[in-house]
Amino acid sequence: xxxxxxxxxGDVRVETAPDPVIQQPTDAIVRTVLTCVCGxxxxxxxxxxxxxxxxxxxxxxGVVEETGSAVTRxxxxxxxxxxxxxxxxxxxxxxxGFHTACVHGGWYGSPETxxxxxxxxxxxxxxxxxxxxxxxxxxxAGDSLLASLLTLSDVYLTGYHAAHMGRVEAGKTVTVIGDxxxxxxxxxxxxxxxAERIILMGRHTSRTDLGRKFGATDVVAERGAxxxxxxxxxxxxxxxxxxxxxxxxMPAYEQAYGIVRPGGVISRVGxxxxxxxxxxxxxxxxxxxxLTGGPAPVRAYLEDAIAQVLDGQIDPGKVFDVQLPLAxxxxxxxxxxxxxxLKVALHP
Amino acid sequence: xxxxxxxxxGDVRVETAPDPVIQQPTDAIVRTVLTCVCGxxxxxxxxxxxxxxxxxxxxxxGVVEETGSAVTRxxxxxxxxxxxxxxxxxxxxxxxGFHTACVHGGWYGSPETxxxxxxxxxxxxxxxxxxxxxxxxxxxAGDSLLASLLTLSDVYLTGYHAAHMGRVEAGKTVTVIGDxxxxxxxxxxxxxxxAERIILMGRHTSRTDLGRKFGATDVVAERGAxxxxxxxxxxxxxxxxxxxxxxxxMPAYEQAYGIVRPGGVISRVGxxxxxxxxxxxxxxxxxxxxLTGGPAPVRAYLEDAIAQVLDGQIDPGKVFDVQLPLAxxxxxxxxxxxxxxLKVALHP
Numbered sequence: 001x002x003x004x005x006x007x008x009x010g011d012v013r014v015e016t017a018p019d020p021v022i023q024q025p026t027d028a029i030v031r032t033v034l035t036c037v038c039g040x041x042x043x044x045x046x047x048x049x050x051x052x053x054x055x056x057x058x059x060x061x062g063v064v065e066e067t068g069s070a071v072t073r074x075x076x077x078x079x080x081x082x083x084x085x086x087x088x089x090x091x092x093x094x095x096x097g098f099h100t101a102c103v104h105g106g107w108y109g110s111p112e113t114x115x116x117x118x119x120x121x122x123x124x125x126x127x128x129x130x131x132x133x134x135x136x137x138x139x140x141a142g143d144s145l146l147a148s149l150l151t152l153s154d155v156y157l158t159g160y161h162a163a164h165m166g167r168v169e170a171g172k173t174v175t176v177i178g179d180x181x182x183x184x185x186x187x188x189x190x191x192x193x194x195a196e197r198i199i200l201m202g203r204h205t206s207r208t209d210l211g212r213k214f215g216a217t218d219v220v221a222e223r224g225a226x227x228x229x230x231x232x233x234x235x236x237x238x239x240x241x242x243x244x245x246x247x248x249x250m251p252a253y254e255q256a257y258g259i260v261r262p263g264g265v266i267s268r269v270g271x272x273x274x275x276x277x278x279x280x281x282x283x284x285x286x287x288x289x290x291l292t293g294g295p296a297p298v299r300a301y302l303e304d305a306i307a308q309v310l311d312g313q314i315d316p317g318k319v320f321d322v323q324l325p326l327a328x329x330x331x332x333x334x335x336x337x338x339x340x341x342l343k344v345a346l347h348p
Numbered sequence: 349x350x351x352x353x354x355x356x357x358g359d360v361r362v363e364t365a366p367d368p369v370i371q372q373p374t375d376a377i378v379r380t381v382l383t384c385v386c387g388x389x390x391x392x393x394x395x396x397x398x399x400x401x402x403x404x405x406x407x408x409x410g411v412v413e414e415t416g417s418a419v420t421r422x423x424x425x426x427x428x429x430x431x432x433x434x435x436x437x438x439x440x441x442x443x444x445g446f447h448t449a450c451v452h453g454g455w456y457g458s459p460e461t462x463x464x465x466x467x468x469x470x471x472x473x474x475x476x477x478x479x480x481x482x483x484x485x486x487x488x489a490g491d492s493l494l495a496s497l498l499t500l501s502d503v504y505l506t507g508y509h510a511a512h513m514g515r516v517e518a519g520k521t522v523t524v525i526g527d528x529x530x531x532x533x534x535x536x537x538x539x540x541x542x543a544e545r546i547i548l549m550g551r552h553t554s555r556t557d558l559g560r561k562f563g564a565t566d567v568v569a570e571r572g573a574x575x576x577x578x579x580x581x582x583x584x585x586x587x588x589x590x591x592x593x594x595x596x597x598m599p600a601y602e603q604a605y606g607i608v609r610p611g612g613v614i615s616r617v618g619x620x621x622x623x624x625x626x627x628x629x630x631x632x633x634x635x636x637x638x639l640t641g642g643p644a645p646v647r648a649y650l651e652d653a654i655a656q657v658l659d660g661q662i663d664p665g666k667v668f669d670v671q672l673p674l675a676x677x678x679x680x681x682x683x684x685x686x687x688x689x690l691k692v693a694l695h696p
Contacts, residue, residue, distance in 0.1 A: 092586060093610050098636050101610030165638070238440060262441050262449030272628040279639065280623035285616065288446050288642030290513070294633045 002348070003118035004057055004329045008050035012330040017055075020114055020122035025070035026088075028126030030062040030080060032348045033138045034150045035117050036320070037332045038084075039180050039343075040271055045333055056329075057117025058084040058108040059153040061146065063138060064130070065120070073127040079138050080130040081306070082116065082123055083298035084108065084154040089128030099297035102128070117329055119348045131302045136310070147317025147345055148309045151185065154298060155343065156316035157305055158269050159185025161296035162244040163193050166267030170194035175231055176216070177255055178246035179207040181319040181343040182269060184214055186244040188316055191215030192308075195242075199234060201227055201255065207342055210318060224251065228258035239264060245293070246270050250277065257283045268293035320345045350696070351466035352405055352677045356398035360678040365403075368462055368470035373418035374436075376474030378410040378428060380696045381486045382498045383465050384668070385680045386432075387528050387691075388619055393681055404677075405465025406432040406456040407501040409494065411486060412478070413468070421475040427486050428478040429654070430464065430471055431646035432456070432502040437476030447645035450476070465677055467696045479650045484658070495665025495693055496657045499533065502646060503691065504664035505653055506617050507533025509644035510592040511541050514615030518542035523579055524564070525603055526594035527555040529667040529691040530617060532562055534592040536664055539563030540656070543590075547582060549575055549603065555690055558666060572599065576606035587612060593641070594618050598625065605631045616641035668693045 003017040020029055036059050048054070060082045064074055074080065087094055087102035094102050104125055109115045114122055123129055133149055151157075159182050168174050174195040176186045179202025190198050191214060200216035201223070202208045208219045220230045232239060239261030245252050248270030256266045257278065266289060278284070284291060308314045322341040324332050326348045335341035351365040368377055384407050396402070408430045412422055422428065435442055435450035442450050452473055457463045462470055471477055481497055499505075507530050516522050522543040524534045527550025538546050539562060548564035549571070550556045556567045568578045580587060587609030593600050596618030604614045605626065614637060626632070632639060656662045670689040672680050674696045683689035 096611050098611035101635060165636070263444050263446035268633065272633050275626050275628035275630060276624045277627050278623050279625050279627055280620040282623060284639070285620050285642045287449060288513070288640075288645070290638060290640040291627065291632070292636075292638040292640075294636030297636070 001119040002326055003055060004115060005053035006044055006048055006056050007053050009044070009046055009048045012045070012056065012333045014327055014329050020120050022066060022068045023122065024124060025068040026125050026127065027068045028064050028071055028074055028123045028130065029066040030060065030082065030121050030123055031065050032060055032062045032119055032121060034146050035060045035346045036150060037117070037329070037336055037344050037346070038154060039182060041333065042337055045337060052111070055109060055111065055115030057115040059150060060116040060121055061138070061150050061153065062121065067126060071126045074130050074132070078132045079136055080132055081149060081152050081302060082121070082130055083302065085295065085298070086124045086129040087299055088125045089299060094128070097297055097300045099299040100295040117326070117346060119326065129299065131306065133306055144315070144317050147320045148315055149306070150345060151316040151319060152298070152302060152305050152309065155181045155319060156185040156188070157298040157301050158182050158296040159246065160189040160301055160305065162186045162246060162267045162269040162293060163189040165292040166242040166244055166265045168193040168195050168242050171196050172241040173197040173199070173235055174242045174244060175199040175201060175240040175259055176244045176246060177201045177252045178270060179204050179211060180246060183246035184211050184319055185316055186246050186269070187211050187216050188214040188314060190244065192314060199231055199240065204339065213318070223255065227255055231259040235261070241265070242267065248273050250274050253277055257289060260287070260289050262287045265290040265292060269296060319343045323347065349467040350674055351403060352463060353401035354392055354396055354404050355401050357392070357394055357396045360393065360404065360681045362675050362677050368468050370414060370416045371470065372472060373416040374473050374475065375416040376412055376419055376422055376471045376478065377414040378408065378430065378469050378471055379413050380408055380410045380467055380469060382494050383408045383694045384498060385465070385677070385684055385692050385694070386502060387530060389681065390685055393685060400459070403457055403459065403463030405463040407498060408464040408469055409486070409498050409501065410469065415474060419474045422478050422480070426480045427484055428480055429497060429500050429650060430469070430478055431650065433643065433646070434472045434477040435647055436473045437647060442476070445645060445648045447647040448643040465674070465694060467674065477647065479654065481654055492663070492665050495668045496663055497654070498693060499664040499667060500646070500650060500653050500657065503529045503667060504533040504536065505646040505649050506530050506644040507594065508537040508649055508653065510534045510594060510615045510617040510641060511537040513640040514590040514592055514613045516541040516543050516590050519544050520589040521545040521547070521583055522590045522592060523547040523549060523588040523607055524592045524594060525549045525600045526618060527552050527559060528594060531594035532559050532667055533664055534594050534617070535559050535564050536562040536662060538592065540662060547579055547588065552687065561666070571603065575603055579607040583609070589613070590615065596621050598622050601625055605637060608635070608637050610635040613638040613640060617644060667691045671695065
């Protein structure tokens with residue numbers, strides 16, 4: 001099969017690799033219908049040291065080709081969504097809704113599990129991980145439906161997780177920091193949850209325009225102290241009930257605690273590119289601010305989100321602005337890294 | 349009147365000071381029935397630089413002596429509890445339940461507002477701040493009832509705030525870090541909220557014994573890595589759903605994120621003696637841990653808590669193990685600083 005590997009920062013190649021095979025009785029092999037590049041793939045694209053080739057990708061919709069002997073719920077021919085982390089969906093943490101902490105779970109993109117920017121993928125814990133899209137034939141489904149279903153593998157439900165953990169609800173003012181695909185997804189999720197006002201902080205007009213379509217009521221292009229002042233002005237000096245932080249860099253976190261209101265919530269889904277940060281009296285504690293978020297347990301939200309996409313309630317696939325064949329995955333990384341593309345879908 | 353002042357670290361004196369007077373039409377003057385020393389008073393007791401004398405104390409029950417012209421809800425002769433922060437109880441943040449962020453609120457212990465370890469106190473925003481204890485005459489009420497009512501000024505409701513923000517509920521495993529009066533109060537509040545299991549981390553047997561009376565099901569005396577290992581053993585390796593951190597020093601925070609379970613909550617009410625701390629992938633983010641807490645909006649919880657004390661449902665006054673006359677406030681600080689007293693009540 002053809003699969004994507006990163007050799008070092010900036011060096012992404014699509015190569016011929018052995019077809020994946022069932023290794024555990026709980027595995028399934030899935031043939032990719034659509035995969036894509038994630039904003040988080042750009043972190044190693046900037047910093048990876050040369051070394052062994054690393055398989056890339058963790059977002060996928062596809063058709064089941066083969067199942068292990070212990071797989072009972074998923075069967076050959078099913079059209080499925082694979083969450084970006086696999087999980088058994090039965091352990092104590094899965095039951096509590098935190099599938100990314102599953103005791104039998106894990107991540108794609110290692111030599112052991114392989115990556116999903118590929119023609120075929122091995123999905124561990126297939127019964128727990130994969131969710132069937134009912135009544136849809138990928139061969140005849142439209143591109144926009146497939147794109148929206150693909151976002152349920154990661155990006156939309158990561159934005160949704162931010163809103164869920166941030167306890168967004170009717171009447172709340174929500175500020176989203178970041179106009180990448182996750183930030184825009186967070187805007188859409190905040191609208192779904194009934195936020196009264198949604199302020200989007202971002203400075204790429206083509207992206208913030210999509211943010212407005214998704215439900216943003218205000219856009220703030222300024223950053224840092226100027227951006228904080230703008231949001232405070234927009235909220236009568238009170239600050240935002242909820243801040244959804246979809247960037248992961250320290251300046252975004254500093255903006256977040258600058259604009260959150262007393263008793264408010266900062267919900268992070270941008271993977272933090274820092275370990276230590278201010279949380280004392282002057283930043284979080286004095287204002288009774290709640291800090292939450294983490295890797296989205298996509299699996300927990302998947303059935304409901306599939307229904308919303310099929311009903312036409314949400315159209316998160318609009319975050320894909322470029323379509324490329326899998327052979328051009330390297331170009332997809334370049335376009336996203338240079339911000340010429342918001343998010344690129346890849347067709348095997 | 350007699351009032352308490354700190355001159356520098358370790359130097360606390362009870363002196364004659366001018367009686368407080370109404371300064372604003374929203375003020376009231378209250379004659380103290382009972383006041384006390386707070387664990388947080390020990391921070392300046394350790395570190396205060398010599399300088400102007402600072403009035404001390406922020407916990408009080410008393411009888412209203414006089415009210416300003418704009419005070420309508422509170423009247424002379426009322427037996428009241430004064431929360432440790434004053435607030436108007438009408439602003440947007442008070443309505444949202446975060447009275448410690450009141451736009452007209454503030455703290456005691458400055459030269460402007462004075463301290464509450466005194467015979468008389470000026471209470472700003474009296475209508476918003478003070479809550480009447482219905483049907484109780486302090487002259488005939490028993491010592492244990494008065495002690496429990498005094499804890500509603502700060503210590504019990506600070507422990508309650510930890511449990512409230514930590515979303516303690518039936519079926520949860522809760523670990524309380526710290527066996528001071530706030531930690532023990534957090535144990536009692538967690539029991540009130542129906543926690544299934546309450547692990548108390550503390551090493552002073554007389555205190556953890558009271559913790560068991562308040563509802564602790566397990567006591568862990570070890571600290572650091574050993575303490576973390578013990579709690580993980582007690583929770584089948586899963587960790588605690590909720591951690592109530594009632595210390596405020598970095599090792600307590602490190603213990604907290606070491607024992608919290610994926611998707612769990614760390615709720616802090618110990619005033620952090622640090623600003624920066626780990627919150628990245630390796631500490632909070634990777635496990636989807638929620639960090640919450642801050643200065644308790646005691647006023648928000650006061651009516652319900654008064655009813656629980658009067659009904660005999662809770663007896664938080666047991667945290668007072670020493671009673672002294674106000675003249676001996678200096679000795680009260682010494683006893684608490686040397687851990688010979690858990691918490692000292694002061695009688696004018």
